Amino acid sequence: MLRTLIALLGAALMLLPGSFVAAEPVRLDTARIDEALAQMVASGRAAGVSALVWQDGAERYFGAAGFADREADRSMARDTLVQIYSMTKPVTGVALMQLWEQGRFGLDDPLAQHLPEFAALQVLQPNGSLTPPARPVLVRDILRHTAGFGYGDDPRFRTADPLNLQNDLAEAGRRIAGLPLLFEPGAEWRYSAAVDVQALLVERLSGVPFETYVRTHVLDPLGMRETAWTHPPERLGRLAATYVRRNETLERQDDARTRALNFAPKRLTMGGAGLAGPIDDYMRFARMLLNDGELEGVRILRSSTVRLMATDHLDPRIARRHFLPSKGQVGFGFDFAVRTARPKSPQENRGAVGEFFWDGAQSTLFWVDPANRLAAVFFVQTAPFDGTLHRDIRAAVYGPDYQGPPGDERR
Structure with missing residues (x-):
């Protein structure tokens, strides 16, 4: 009788709006992720890559391959500073939604x-x-x-x-x-x-x-001590070089251009780009979102606000969606893409319905997957944006045939 009640309760929970529970949580194959990272470098798509996965309240994987600075023979490492470009956008959105919570x-x-x-x-x-x-x-x-x-x-x-x-x-x-x-x-x-x-x-x-607001109300409370728009000179030796793919080869971007965002005088603090930091810092941000707005006893947003941001807000009548369909079966919330349905083809990125994510111009990526109680951060500095890297890291984390829980697909 008790087993029947538990099964019925589980089935009911899966039917709740916005609730997506994986029938069987993803089990990481760390060797498969290692192999995927190594192949990204060996194929010439990246000089260096790193990935960090958190699941069920603990770190389950960290790995890196290749170079943060190929010419200096400096390996990609946990403390490498990476320019995350548009992965800055969700940080800005969190800052703005704090003010919404205050009724501003x-x-x-x-x-x-x-x-x-x-x-x-x-x-x-x-x-x-x-x-x-x-x-x-x-x-x-x-x-x-x-x-x-x-x-x-x-x-x-x-x-x-x-x-x-x-x-x-x-x-x-x-x-x-x-x-x-x-x-x-x-x-x-x-x-x-x-x-x-x-x-x-x-x-x-x-x-x-x-910049002061975000430092005071988001970055410092989360312990993201080395993520910033403006970095001190002593951190320059940890900054990853940017590599531009031309004619199937990776060419180093001019260092002055790379450093302009974080290590040169400027007046503009963009909301849509500009942060640079180490992978562990961004995972703290992702963990806060996975934990419904709180990290290690520090609340950044209400849980209901995180759910609001991670809900698809696009009216179905909005047919013209720029490049968004290239991300898979997704809609868009507040500064996040939101997965609404399972992959429809083998070529689509793997992931779970209910996840929310975004990426950056130099091919960085993060996602939060509540169904599998998982968050992942992928760092690389390859331009122009290379979506095949995202396809491969997701396939490595989930498995190439993963479908995940059902979404709100049209019957």
Whole structure:
């Protein structure tokens, strides 16, 4: 009788909205992960890689292969500093949602209510004309990339150059606000500078510089002591070099360009990129999310806020989704992609329904998988972005045929 009740309870839990329980949790094959990392280097796709996996309250795997600095013969190591680019975005989102918890803004507030420079936005029409938007850009839009802002792939954005490192956040915001929206707010998902606008909103609402706010309220409380936009000179010897793949070979990026983000004078602290740190630091951030907003007795966000951020917020009517479908069967929450269904083909990345994740321009990746009580961080410095590395690290962690729990697939 007791066994029957337990089975019925388990089945009921699997039917709860937002609850995804793996029928049998993933068991890591550490040799398979070692082999995958070594193959990434041997194939010439990366100079060096590292991976860290946490499951069931303990570290289950760390491994590294290749070089952080090939020319200096410096191996990839746990203390290597890696530039995480867009993996900065979820950190910014957490900072902004702290202020939401304090009642500083509403998700459906017009953005211009808090940032007046965005009051006169215009929408670019197919014929080149500009028209007022049908509705204002909402704060919710900048959290889920549905505002209509551009990014580096938009020529107008490149000309305006809002993310020039010698602009401050206020100037970056003014330049973004002066550009036309590429579509009606809420009509599409398009990766954008919206997270840099989030950073400006944090700065404006908190009354302190964005970098200071994040250091005080996110990084230091989590013990991410060596993750920063601005690093002291003594850490330079631990920074990974960036390698650019050209004609099937990896060429070292100019060191001055690599160091500009973290080891040179600048005015801009971007919300969408710019953090660099060691792999263990970022795992502390991922563990906080896996543990519903708390780490080692320090609460960063309410558990309900983490669940809100990790919920798909894209209306099914949003058909145009830029490159998001390349990530697999996913929607988008607040600064995270969210897996909503099992992989549909052998070529898709492995993972579990309910996981949330993001990555960076130089091919870094992290994900949080509540169904398997697992978090993973993958570090590399390869440009341009190479999704095959993500396919391979996920296949190594889960197994190449993993399907995971069912999602909300259409019957």
